[in-house]
Amino acid sequence: MEKTTVKRENWGSRIGFIMAAAGSAVGLGNIWRFPYLLGENGGAAFLLIYLAFVVFIGVSVMTAEFAVGRKSSRAAVGAFKNHDKRWTFAGVIGVLSAFFIMGFYPVVGGWSAAYVVKSVTGLLADPEAIGGAFGAFISGSTQPLVWMLVFMILNVVIVAKGIAGGIEKAGKVLMPVLFGLLILIAVRSLTLPGAAAGLVYMFKPDFSVVTGQTFLAALGQAFFSLSLGMGCMITYGSYLNKQENLANNAALVTGMDLGVALLAGVAMFPAIFAFGMEPAVGPGLVFVVIPSVFAAMGGIGTLLSVIFFVALTVAALTSSVSLMEVAVSYFIDERGMERKKAVYSTAGAMSVLCVLSSLSMGVMSGVTVLGVGFFDFFDILTDKIFLAIGGLLLAVFVGWFLDKEELRQELTNGGTIKFGLFEGWYFLIKYVIPVAVAIVAIAGIRSIEQ
Numbered sequence: 001m002e003k004t005t006v007k008r009e010n011w012g013s014r015i016g017f018i019m020a021a022a023g024s025a026v027g028l029g030n031i032w033r034f035p036y037l038l039g040e041n042g043g044a045a046f047l048l049i050y051l052a053f054v055v056f057i058g059v060s061v062m063t064a065e066f067a068v069g070r071k072s073s074r075a076a077v078g079a080f081k082n083h084d085k086r087w088t089f090a091g092v093i094g095v096l097s098a099f100f101i102m103g104f105y106p107v108v109g110g111w112s113a114a115y116v117v118k119s120v121t122g123l124l125a126d127p128e129a130i131g132g133a134f135g136a137f138i139s140g141s142t143q144p145l146v147w148m149l150v151f152m153i154l155n156v157v158i159v160a161k162g163i164a165g166g167i168e169k170a171g172k173v174l175m176p177v178l179f180g181l182l183i184l185i186a187v188r189s190l191t192l193p194g195a196a197a198g199l200v201y202m203f204k205p206d207f208s209v210v211t212g213q214t215f216l217a218a219l220g221q222a223f224f225s226l227s228l229g230m231g232c233m234i235t236y237g238s239y240l241n242k243q244e245n246l247a248n249n250a251a252l253v254t255g256m257d258l259g260v261a262l263l264a265g266v267a268m269f270p271a272i273f274a275f276g277m278e279p280a281v282g283p284g285l286v287f288v289v290i291p292s293v294f295a296a297m298g299g300i301g302t303l304l305s306v307i308f309f310v311a312l313t314v315a316a317l318t319s320s321v322s323l324m325e326v327a328v329s330y331f332i333d334e335r336g337m338e339r340k341k342a343v344y345s346t347a348g349a350m351s352v353l354c355v356l357s358s359l360s361m362g363v364m365s366g367v368t369v370l371g372v373g374f375f376d377f378f379d380i381l382t383d384k385i386f387l388a389i390g391g392l393l394l395a396v397f398v399g400w401f402l403d404k405e406e407l408r409q410e411l412t413n414g415g416t417i418k419f420g421l422f423e424g425w426y427f428l429i430k431y432v433i434p435v436a437v438a439i440v441a442i443a444g445i446r447s448i449e450q
């Protein structure tokens with residue numbers, strides 16, 4: 001990738017876009033979800049499959065989303081509708097995905113914000129009690145709801161300010177902070193005695209643990225982590241100027257997303273192994289193992305814990321604003337709503353879903369949809385089904401319904417820049433990705449039926 005071709009005079013706006021897009025991609029998916037999926041799916045083998053999906057599907061789909069967005073200068077629904085009214089539904093699925101992801105994402109964002117405070121109010125005092133404390137916290141009825149609302153309000157404040165004033169500014173400031181914080185924690189983790197075992201776990205594959213589920217989890221994670229398959233990158237692409245190299249930007253954002261996921265892994269696994277802890281504990285990994293690790297470090301652990309959960313909250317926030325923006329821009333562009341009103345009603349509806357999700361960890365644990373509680377339902381529905389279908393539709397739309405030469409023009413900025421991989425990209429989008437994603441979507445729908 002020719003990352004060195006950044007033009008100095010464009011740097012200001014380019015960095016704003018990159019930071020916003022990377023801010024959307026880098027989130028709970030990288031720091032909360034990626035490490036626990038890695039832990040649950042046997043480490044390095046999952047990592048390799050994930051890498052293959054990111055490189056062969058992720059970059060191509062992101063490039064395609066940027067192209068569709070910039071070409072149409074419209075957000076998710078408008079971009080499809082503009083070309084062909086019959087494709088409106090593809091954009092609408094994206095808006096629904098945004099609602100459903102925002103039906104659980106702010107709950108976890110709230111947990112993270114709560115842990116910033118809990119880190120200094122005694123959580124780390126008794127390492128033995130950390131697991132129980134997490135279970136008691138998330139299954140409660142008041143505390144997690146209050147924190148979810150705090151997180152939701154932060155979203156409302158940023159999104160109400162609009163793209164340039166709110167989202168772009170927040171991304172520019174908060175992303176580099178996050179990166180720096182993670183590096184700090186990774187260095188601490190790597191210098192612990194016995195840290196090497198964590199690296200072996202992450203990077204030495206054991207293929208005996210790979211099943212169909214591993215592939216499914218890896219593909220779903222690739223879409224989720226890169227913010228693909230729901231029009232988010234179409235929406236962000238629609239604000240891009242005509243001089244930008246779309247493929248290079250997609251590669252850069254993907255690289256940053258992957259980098260943060262790996263960094264999160266390197267920050268966690270060496271420490272987990274150094275302290276003789278269990279890597280495969282699921283969604284509690286970040287909230288149980290990490291505070292336990294910090295608690296065992298003494299005084300500096302409290303500080304690192306605060307830094308870590310600030311980083312996690314920041315990462316979650318720059319992603320959730322992009323999710324909210326997908327829904328909000330739909331109401332502004334297609335329903336003629338005023339921005340503030342769109343933000344308030346969207347956030348209100350999302351909060352209702354979040355209340356259901358949060359309570360499904362406790363008092364409402366008996367209420368299930370297709371056999372799982374609301375939290376898991378919204379998670380599985382989006383990650384394994386909606387995003388995959390959205391990605392599939394996008395690939396079919398671009399590969400079969402848009403003109404190949406027009407795409408070439410868009411991706412080479414009217415022939416002024418080179419995109420040597422165009423034919424390969426087109427082949428992937430037209431044939432390979434629809435088939436690969438269809439297999440995963442079908443498997444996903446089947447697994448939720450059971």
Ligand code: PFF
Nearest residue numbers: 025027028029224225227232
């Ligand atoms: N990519 C975000 C994460 O990894 O946490 C989640 C996300 C944001 C998914 C925006 C989809 C999206 F459109």
